[in-house]
Amino acid sequence: MEYLHNKKAIQIGAKGLQGLYQEINTLLSTRKGTVPLDRDFGVSWDFIDSPINEARPLIVAELVTQLEKYIPRIKVTGIDFENQFNLNGKLFPKITFEIREEYKNEFIS
Numbered sequence: 001m002e003y004l005h006n007k008k009a010i011q012i013g014a015k016g017l018q019g020l021y022q023e024i025n026t027l028l029s030t031r032k033g034t035v036p037l038d039r040d041f042g043v044s045w046d047f048i049d050s051p052i053n054e055a056r057p058l059i060v061a062e063l064v065t066q067l068e069k070y071i072p073r074i075k076v077t078g079i080d081f082e083n084q085f086n087l088n089g090k091l092f093p094k095i096t097f098e099i100r101e102e103y104k105n106e107f108i109s
Contacts, residue, residue: 003095004082005029016107023071024095028063041070056081056091063093073103 003021005028014022030042044062047055064076078096099107 001097001099003097005093005095020071020073020099020107024067024074027066027070028093032066042066052091059091059093063095067095067097073100073106074098075100 001017003024005025010026011018011022027041028043032042032044033039035041043066047058047062050058060079063079067074067076074097076095076097080094080096082092082094
């Protein structure tokens with residue numbers, strides 16, 4: 001499965017894959033250190049303003065670590081970026097993942 005991150009509206013009560021995508025969106029949209037009772041939740045901004053060739057591997061490592069820690073139902077199999085040569089410096093991660101076997105029943109309708 002793939003998930004392309006960009007700001008999306010929150011859907012209250014989302015379930016199944018829509019709920020999973022919303023969990024991923026919430027994690028990727030949160031700056032690490034801003035959640036009072038879990039300062040590790042979110043994504044580090046330490047690589048902001050770094051040259052893109054230095055930042056990309058740091059971003060990939062951060063995303064894999066945080067996604068698998070906070071959303072244990074998925075196993076990240078790849079991360080690529082959309083608009084990677086965008087002049088405004090924005091990278092939109094495209095995350096490829098599998099649902100772990102022990103959680104697959106949650107997504108069968």
